[in-house]
Amino acid sequence: MILLDLNPKSKIPLFKQVFNQLKRMIESDILKPGDKLPSTRILAKQHGLNRTTIYKAYEELWALGYIESKSGSYSTVRQRTKVVNIKINSNESNLNWEEKISSASMLLIEPDNKSVAKSSKKGIIDFTPLSPDPEIIPNEEFRKCLNETLRENDGNILLYGDSLGYKPLRKFIAHQMQLHAVHVNSSEIIITNGAQNALELLLKLFIEPNSEVIIETPTYSAIIPLLKYYHAKILEIPIKEDGLDLDILESTLANHQAKLLYTMPNFQNPTGITSSQAHRERLLEICEKHQIPIIEDGFVEEMKYFGKNILPIKSMDKSGLVFYVGTFSKVLFPGLRLGWIASNAYCTNRFLEIKKASEISGNMLIQAALELFCSKGLYEMQLKRIHKVYRKRMNIALKTLRENIHNPNIIYTKPIGGYTIWFEINNSNKLESDLVQMIYQNSVLVTPGNVSYYSASEKVNFRISIAHRNEAEIEQGIKIIAKTLNTLKD
Amino acid sequence: MILLDLNPKSKIPLFKQVFNQLKRMIESDILKPGDKLPSTRILAKQHGLNRTTIYKAYEELWALGYIESKSGSYSTVRQRTKVVNIKINSNESNLNWEEKISSASMLLIEPDNKSVAKSSKKGIIDFTPLSPDPEIIPNEEFRKCLNETLRENDGNILLYGDSLGYKPLRKFIAHQMQLHAVHVNSSEIIITNGAQNALELLLKLFIEPNSEVIIETPTYSAIIPLLKYYHAKILEIPIKEDGLDLDILESTLANHQAKLLYTMPNFQNPTGITSSQAHRERLLEICEKHQIPIIEDGFVEEMKYFGKNILPIKSMDKSGLVFYVGTFSKVLFPGLRLGWIASNAYCTNRFLEIKKASEISGNMLIQAALELFCSKGLYEMQLKRIHKVYRKRMNIALKTLRENIHNPNIIYTKPIGGYTIWFEINNSNKLESDLVQMIYQNSVLVTPGNVSYYSASEKVNFRISIAHRNEAEIEQGIKIIAKTLNTLKD
Structure with a gap:
C-alpha cells in the first residue's frame, strides 16, 4: 500500500503533490521497475481524493516516462533504462529541462493517454477515429x-x-x-x-x-x-x-x-x-x-x-x-x-x-x-459519394440504437449529419472509465466523455464515431454497446 | 510641409507618435488620397529624428493600408476605398480590431516591405531569393x-x-x-x-x-x-x-x-x-x-x-x-x-x-x-549535382568580385559554401537604402542589410544570394554592383 503525505492547504495542487511523491519513490527505488501502482480508484479512495486528481498525477508520470499504462491493466513502473530523459554521455551536468521550459509548454503535459489507448487487440470494433474511412478516400x-x-x-x-x-x-x-x-x-x-x-x-x-x-x-x-x-x-x-x-x-x-x-x-x-x-x-x-x-x-x-x-x-x-x-x-x-x-x-x-x-x-x-x-468536379463527386455512404451508416446506427436501447436512463443523440453520436448514462452505478472499459472488454472501443470536458465531468458519457466503420460493423458494435449498457440495470 | 507635434519624453514611442498623427491626418482628410508623403529622410531631418523612426511609422501606415509605397518613388495616401478594413454591410458597429488583437500579434505589424519590394521590371538580375534554383529542382x-x-x-x-x-x-x-x-x-x-x-x-x-x-x-x-x-x-x-x-x-x-x-x-x-x-x-x-x-x-x-x-x-x-x-x-x-x-x-x-x-x-x-x-539514393545524387553547380557559381562570383572591386572601403565576405555574400561599405557617403536603390536602378536587386539587424544598423550593408542565378547572370550582376559601388569614390 502506498501512503502519501498530502497537504490540501498547500499552494501546490494536490495532483502535483501526488506526482512529486510518486516520482520520488520511483527515483529512490522504493517503487521498482515493474511494480504495479494501485488503481486510480483505490488510491483516490485511500486518501479521500477525487479520482481525477490521481489520474492527472499518473498522466504526468506517464508523460515523463516514469510509468507505463496499458489499457485495461494496472500502471507499472517503467524500466529505468526506458525512462525518457536526456542522454548523459559524460560527466557533464544533468540538465533539469523542466526548469528550463516555458510554463505554457508545461501545461501541455497532459497528453492523449487521456483517451483510451489505441489497442492492437484483434477483432476490436473501433468507434474512435473521426476522419473519413480510408476505404472511400479518392x-x-x-x-x-x-x-x-x-x-x-x-x-x-x-x-x-x-x-x-x-x-x-x-x-x-x-x-x-x-x-x-x-x-x-x-x-x-x-x-x-x-x-x-x-x-x-x-x-x-x-x-x-x-x-x-x-x-x-x-x-x-x-x-x-x-x-x-x-x-x-x-x-x-x-x-x-x-x-x-x-x-x-x-x-x-x-x-x-x-x-x-x-x-x-x-x-x-x-x-x-x-x-x-x-x-x-x-x-x-x-x-x-x-x-x-x-x-x-x-x-x-x-x-x-x-x-x-x-x-x-x-x-x-x-x-x-x-x-x-x-x-x-x-x-x-x-x-x-x-x-x-x-x-x-x-x-x-x-x-x-x-x-x-x-x-x-x-x-x-x-x-x-x-x-x-x-x-x-471531383470534390463535388466525392461529396455525393460519401454523403450516400454516411447517410446509410448513420441510419443503420440510429435504427440499431432505437431497436436495442429501451432504458430511459440511457440517452443518446440523433444527429442529422456528421459522424458522431453521444451517449449519456443517468443514475449509473459505474464510473465512466469503468463503463468504457467494460465496453472495451466486449471488443468495442469508444471515446470516453471526459476527454471533451475542460473541467472534469461527473457525468457518464461516451462518444462513438461511425467514420471508419462499415454498416455491418456499426450494427454489430452498437448491439454490443447496447448489451453492455443493458447490464447496468442490474 | 507636414508639421508633427512630437514629445520625446512621452511613454509612447516616437515612431508611434508619428504614425498616430499621420493616421489622423489621413482619416480627417488633411492628407488626401494620392497625396505624396515627404521622403523619410526629409521628414526625419525636419523634426530632428532618426530616419528609422519615420521609416517604422511609414511601415505601419503601409501595413494598415493607409499609404502605398512604390520602390524608388514617394509614398502616397491610398484611395480610401482600398483601405484594408472590415466590410460594413449594414449599420452595425465598426469594430476596432486593433483594440481586440493580442499585443504579440501587433508586434508582427512590420511586414516584409522592410526589404526591397519585388519588382516586375524586366531584365532585373535578382540576387534576393535564397532557395535552390527552380531550374535544378528534381x-x-x-x-x-x-x-x-x-x-x-x-x-x-x-x-x-x-x-x-x-x-x-x-x-x-x-x-x-x-x-x-x-x-x-x-x-x-x-x-x-x-x-x-x-x-x-x-x-x-x-x-x-x-x-x-x-x-x-x-x-x-x-x-x-x-x-x-x-x-x-x-x-x-x-x-x-x-x-x-x-x-x-x-x-x-x-x-x-x-x-x-x-x-x-x-x-x-x-x-x-x-x-x-x-x-x-x-x-x-x-x-x-x-x-x-x-x-x-x-x-x-x-x-x-x-x-x-x-x-x-x-x-x-x-x-x-x-x-x-x-x-x-x-x-x-x-x-x-x-x-x-x-x-x-x-x-x-x-x-x-x-x-x-x-x-x-x-x-x-x-x-x-x-x-x-x-x-x-536520389538525395545524394541531387546533392552532388547542386554542389557542382553552386561550387562553380560561387567561384565565378568570388572571381568577378576579385577582378572588379579594388576599393579598400568595400569589404565583402568570401564564403566557403552556401549561397550568400555580404557587403559592407565603409565611409560611405550614401545611406544603405539609397545605395540599394542605386543598384536597383542599374537593374540588379540585392537585399538591404538592415533586414538582418534587430536594432537598426548604422552601417551600409547588403546581401547577394547566388541561389537563383546562373553563372552568366552572376558575372553580369556583380559587375554592375561593382560599377555602382565604384561610383561611390567620387
Whole structure:
C-alpha cells in the first residue's frame, strides 16, 4: 500500500503533490521497475481524493516516462533504462529541462493517454477515429491530380508560395462558401494546416494570458490543450439539445469580458447536436451586442444527411465578427492538412503575418493539386459519394440504437449529419472509465466523455464515431454497446 | 510641409507618435488620397529624428493600408476605398480590431516591405531569393516518388500520422546526421514545417515573455518577427570574421541569464561566414558553463564547396544542450516545407505535445514520398549535382568580385559554401537604402542589410544570394554592383 503525505492547504495542487511523491519513490527505488501502482480508484479512495486528481498525477508520470499504462491493466513502473530523459554521455551536468521550459509548454503535459489507448487487440470494433474511412478516400484521383500538377508546372510550384495559400484554391473555397450563403472573397481567406492550425492562428491573434474564451461543454477535445497553452481562461457553457445554452451565455456575459466564443453549430463534436437557425441568430445577436468574435467551426459543414439546410452563422454576419473555420480533413482526407479561416480583410492580413513568422508558407504543391481536384468536379463527386455512404451508416446506427436501447436512463443523440453520436448514462452505478472499459472488454472501443470536458465531468458519457466503420460493423458494435449498457440495470 | 507635434519624453514611442498623427491626418482628410508623403529622410531631418523612426511609422501606415509605397518613388495616401478594413454591410458597429488583437500579434505589424519590394521590371538580375534554383529542382524524380507512394500505400498514408513525423524519414535524417558525426536516433528527431517552424517550436518550448535570447548580429531576418511575437528580449552579439564574438558573448553572460542562443555556424545568413572547429568548441564550452541551450541552425550544412569539413556543434554536444535545426528547403526545395529538430528525448517529447496542439500531425504523404526519394539514393545524387553547380557559381562570383572591386572601403565576405555574400561599405557617403536603390536602378536587386539587424544598423550593408542565378547572370550582376559601388569614390 502506498501512503502519501498530502497537504490540501498547500499552494501546490494536490495532483502535483501526488506526482512529486510518486516520482520520488520511483527515483529512490522504493517503487521498482515493474511494480504495479494501485488503481486510480483505490488510491483516490485511500486518501479521500477525487479520482481525477490521481489520474492527472499518473498522466504526468506517464508523460515523463516514469510509468507505463496499458489499457485495461494496472500502471507499472517503467524500466529505468526506458525512462525518457536526456542522454548523459559524460560527466557533464544533468540538465533539469523542466526548469528550463516555458510554463505554457508545461501545461501541455497532459497528453492523449487521456483517451483510451489505441489497442492492437484483434477483432476490436473501433468507434474512435473521426476522419473519413480510408476505404472511400479518392486515393487514385488525387494521385492523378498531383501527377498532373507536377507535370504541368515548372519548379516554381515547389518553391515558397503565397503565405495566404494558393490563390486558385482560395477562390474555390470562396465559391464553395457562397453555396452556403457566405460571401467572402479570396483575400478574406487564409489556408491553414488543417482546422487545428486555424484554431491556433485565431488564438494567436486574439489571446493574451488570462483572456477569457467561451467554449461549449462538452467540446472538441483538442482545443483544450491549445487554450491551456495560450493561458486562456476558459468559460464553459453547457450544450443543450438545441446547441449552447443561450440563457447561461447571457448571464455569463453580464460579468465577463470574453475575447472569443468557440462553437460548432453543425453536428457538434462530440455530441452531434445541430443548432437551429433561430438559435444561431440569437447567438450572433448576443455576440454582436458584446462585440465578441465568434469562431464558427464548420468542420463537417458539408455532411448533412437529413432535413433541410441550416445556414452558417457567418452567412448572417454583417459586422465581420464571425471567423469561419473550414477543413478538407473530414470530407476528403486529413493527410492534406488543409483547412482555412474565412473572416475579414483586416484580420486575414494579421493571420498572414503570423503564418509567415510561423512557417513562411504552406505546401503549394498539395494546394495546387487539391485545387485541380476540385476544379475537375471531383470534390463535388466525392461529396455525393460519401454523403450516400454516411447517410446509410448513420441510419443503420440510429435504427440499431432505437431497436436495442429501451432504458430511459440511457440517452443518446440523433444527429442529422456528421459522424458522431453521444451517449449519456443517468443514475449509473459505474464510473465512466469503468463503463468504457467494460465496453472495451466486449471488443468495442469508444471515446470516453471526459476527454471533451475542460473541467472534469461527473457525468457518464461516451462518444462513438461511425467514420471508419462499415454498416455491418456499426450494427454489430452498437448491439454490443447496447448489451453492455443493458447490464447496468442490474 | 507636414508639421508633427512630437514629445520625446512621452511613454509612447516616437515612431508611434508619428504614425498616430499621420493616421489622423489621413482619416480627417488633411492628407488626401494620392497625396505624396515627404521622403523619410526629409521628414526625419525636419523634426530632428532618426530616419528609422519615420521609416517604422511609414511601415505601419503601409501595413494598415493607409499609404502605398512604390520602390524608388514617394509614398502616397491610398484611395480610401482600398483601405484594408472590415466590410460594413449594414449599420452595425465598426469594430476596432486593433483594440481586440493580442499585443504579440501587433508586434508582427512590420511586414516584409522592410526589404526591397519585388519588382516586375524586366531584365532585373535578382540576387534576393535564397532557395535552390527552380531550374535544378528534381521535379520529375520527386513526381515519380509521390506517384509510387500513393500507388503502393492504401488510404492510410492520407490520414493523420505520427506527429513526430514519418518514422522512416526520421531514420533517414538520423542516418544523414551520423555522416556529420552527430549521433541521434529517430526518437530524438521531430519533423517540422521547414526550419522556420522548427525555430517557432523552440521558442514555444523555451521562451516566456522577457526571456533573453542571444542572436548573432546580423542574423537570419525571419527569426526577428518570431522573437518579437514571443516577447523575447533580444541580446545581439556581433559577428566577426570567425563567427560570433565570443569575448563579447562571455562579458554579456556575466550579467545576463539567456534562455537560448541562436547561431548559424556554417555560411551564416546573411554574412556567409563559417566558424572554425576551435570557435565551435569554445562556444559550446561557454554555453555549457552557463547552461544555455544552443540552437544550431544548419540550414545549409550540406552546401560546403571549399576546404575540409567542419563538424557541427551538435557533434560535440555531450550534455544534450544543442538543438540542431535542419531543413530540406535549401538543398531540395522549400515547397516540401520539411525541416527538423534533432535534440534529446525529453525535449522531443515536449515538441511533440506542442506540435499536436498546433496541427495534430504533418503531411505524411509528402514525408513518405521524400523518404522514398532519399532511400533511392536520389538525395545524394541531387546533392552532388547542386554542389557542382553552386561550387562553380560561387567561384565565378568570388572571381568577378576579385577582378572588379579594388576599393579598400568595400569589404565583402568570401564564403566557403552556401549561397550568400555580404557587403559592407565603409565611409560611405550614401545611406544603405539609397545605395540599394542605386543598384536597383542599374537593374540588379540585392537585399538591404538592415533586414538582418534587430536594432537598426548604422552601417551600409547588403546581401547577394547566388541561389537563383546562373553563372552568366552572376558575372553580369556583380559587375554592375561593382560599377555602382565604384561610383561611390567620387
